[in-house]
Amino acid sequence: CRRLGRSAPRPAPTRWLYYTSGTTSEPKGVRHTDASLMAAGRAMAGRMELRADDREALVFPVTHIGGLVWLTAGLTSGCRHLVVPAFDPEASIDFLSREGVTVAGGGTIFCTHYLARQQREPDRRIFPSVRLFVSGGAGKPPVLHDELKAAFGGGGLLSSYGSTEAPIVTHGLVDDVDDKRRTTEGLPCPGVSMVTKGPAGEHLPRGQEGELCIKAPQMFQGYLDPTLDAAAFDDEGFFRTGDLAVIDGDGYVAITGRLKEIVIRKGENISTKEIEDLLHRHPRVADVAVIGLPDREAGERCCAVVTLVDPDRPLELAEMVEYLKALDLMVQKIPEQLEVVDELPRNITGKVLKQRLRERFAAAAAVE
The missing domain is CATH 3.40.50.12780 (ANL, N-terminal domain)
Structure with a gap:
């Protein structure tokens, strides 16, 4: 030019x-x-x-x-x-x-x-x-x-x-x-x-x-x-x-x-999506988000937050663990915490606002 x-x-x-x-x-x-x-x-x-x-x-x-x-x-x-x-x-x-x-x-x-x-x-x-x-x-x-x-x-x-x-x-x-x-x-x-x-x-x-x-x-x-x-x-x-x-x-x-949605538990990277895809297949799970929460010993612990198809049919942690084991998920990737909520927070495009979940359940753990 x-x-x-x-x-x-x-x-x-x-x-x-x-x-x-x-x-x-x-x-x-x-x-x-x-x-x-x-x-x-x-x-x-x-x-x-x-x-x-x-x-x-x-x-x-x-x-x-x-x-x-x-x-x-x-x-x-x-x-x-x-x-x-x-x-x-x-x-x-x-x-x-x-x-x-x-x-x-x-x-x-x-x-x-x-x-x-x-x-x-x-x-x-x-x-x-x-x-x-x-x-x-x-x-x-x-x-x-x-x-x-x-x-x-x-x-x-x-x-x-x-x-x-x-x-x-x-x-x-x-x-x-x-x-x-x-x-x-x-x-x-x-x-x-x-x-x-x-x-x-x-x-x-x-x-x-x-x-x-x-x-x-x-x-x-x-x-x-x-x-x-x-x-x-x-x-x-x-x-x-x-x-x-x-x-x-x-x-x-x-x-x-996502790079920011990997749970790093005891130095091992855990993909939250891998766990979410498996839990979506559970007949009583309507929706799911997996998050990492601060943990003094592990660095982060893996927490599954779910909504249920029927609130009158609860899902217990032990049942979730056995379900994931039956699907051959590596033991170190299985969430050690399960939370049941009425609804997952989402933005207008449907993305789960995981930061809100982390803040909510990290705060709850601190109170306990």
């Missing part, structure tokens, strides 16, 4: 400011451009094969980055949005049913509400035209895909992965086989470069767990507080997601946990 007497191109202006969910640390202001969010919307629309005759559930508020990405996905495809001002498990599902929703999504928590409603009304299909469900914004139990497919027909669950800093960087394909749908978040979207790295920043081979690091057209411009930028990117310019993942031989990405 200088040789031709032209000025260097100006960076695109920040048009959107979103805040991270704050589930593992203080919320951070994230700066986006129109182009970065349109890239996410186009990726989503392409992977879901959205059509002009689709009627998709826009249940995220546009004040959350997921809502805006859903909106842009619809704008690029011409489909009809079924917009709710705020998701209500009864009124919103009634609305989506009346309007003949074909793409019912938003995230795991929305899918579980759809499933619960269908199970309460087995004599009719509440979404007779649905062709797929979409999950993102929070982890999913592997059984969810099969449950949705059995209850509603259609293609079942199609998952995506991203963050406020880089939304929709992976997404499943509509013709993916069941196993990929159950256990992965799909393939990297067009233009996305994705690797896993070890503790020293080394690139890891496929099939080996490491921190997921990405470059993408969906990438944010930086944080509102620029002092946070340096720690967010590595020396190669990859964004450090803080998520642990495995990229399989076909390129599909499975999220296995």
